[in-house]
Amino acid sequence: MSKSPDLNALRLFERVAATGSFTATAHHFQLAVSSVSRQIATLEKTLGQRLLYRHTRAVSLTDAGERYYDEVREALERLDLATEALGDRGAQPGGTLRINGPVAFMRRQIVPLLSRWQARYPAIHAELLLTDTFTDPVREGSDITFRIGTLADSGLVARRLASMHYVLAAAPAYLQRRGTPDTPTALRGHDCLVYHGEFGRQRWFFRRGDAGAHEPMSVPGTLSSNDAESLVSAALLGQGIVLFPSWLIGAELAAGTLQPLLPDWDKEITPQPQTIHVVAPGKRLRSRTVSLFMDYLFDCVGEIPPWDRWAEPPQR
Incomplete structure (x- = not known):
């Protein structure tokens, strides 16, 4: 009977695959890079498959690694949701909330709002990925992503947050x-x-x-x-x-x-008006932490966002 992969190794593999970096993964889990590399190597040996190509400056997935990553990511997500669902619903929510969005928008609007929200729920840890480059929320492991402009078709759930003025x-x-x-x-x-x-x-x-x-x-x-x-x-x-x-x-x-x-x-700045949306993988919306933040976000923004309250915006 073959040995089952170690759960910690699977979490490390998922993070390396998402970030393309042993170093970023080590920082995230507060481990030595050598420890991350060793556990991934052990995972590959257990599976009898090479999952990663190791380059000088980056790490990429093999074909087998791509297929395995999709399965592992979904399995870990289901496990985390199941664990959260078993928790005491009256207890203070905890866990990690991963938020992705454009640099200036996140700094100006989301960081202050998030700070006030975390003061309510101090057991929640937030991770912010600030980038003006288009990213895949599923691949990056983001719970919530802010998108400005026209939305491309995807398998993500999108909610309109506000118009751009x-x-x-x-x-x-x-x-x-x-x-x-x-x-x-x-x-x-x-x-x-x-x-x-x-x-x-x-x-x-x-x-x-x-x-x-x-x-x-x-x-x-x-x-x-x-x-x-x-x-x-x-x-x-x-x-x-x-x-x-x-x-x-x-x-x-x-x-x-x-x-x-x-x-x-x-x-x-385009022929058509722009809109701010919040997008998320559908399964992540079942998370209590994600749901709490989304409710808080939309309550704070309201029909007229705080950033538009200096003057009534023109009617569209």
């Missing part, structure tokens, strides 16, 4: 020095600070009220960046005009350190 804004010092634009066309005579991400230099779209489609406009500027918060900092210093979502600059608008411009114009 873009605001054109500048610091009072800039407007005193350069004047206040009264139309989108007037922006051609101004210094516009434009985000430049993986899809290139961002375009700005404008529409007067509900009249027709949003029209694109290329705007001039002396500074662009792939880091939105750097552009916000430059705008606060009076360098130029930004077009960003209210979740990024709502606090500055409320404080008056940035002033909204062209209030009668609808503003976007």
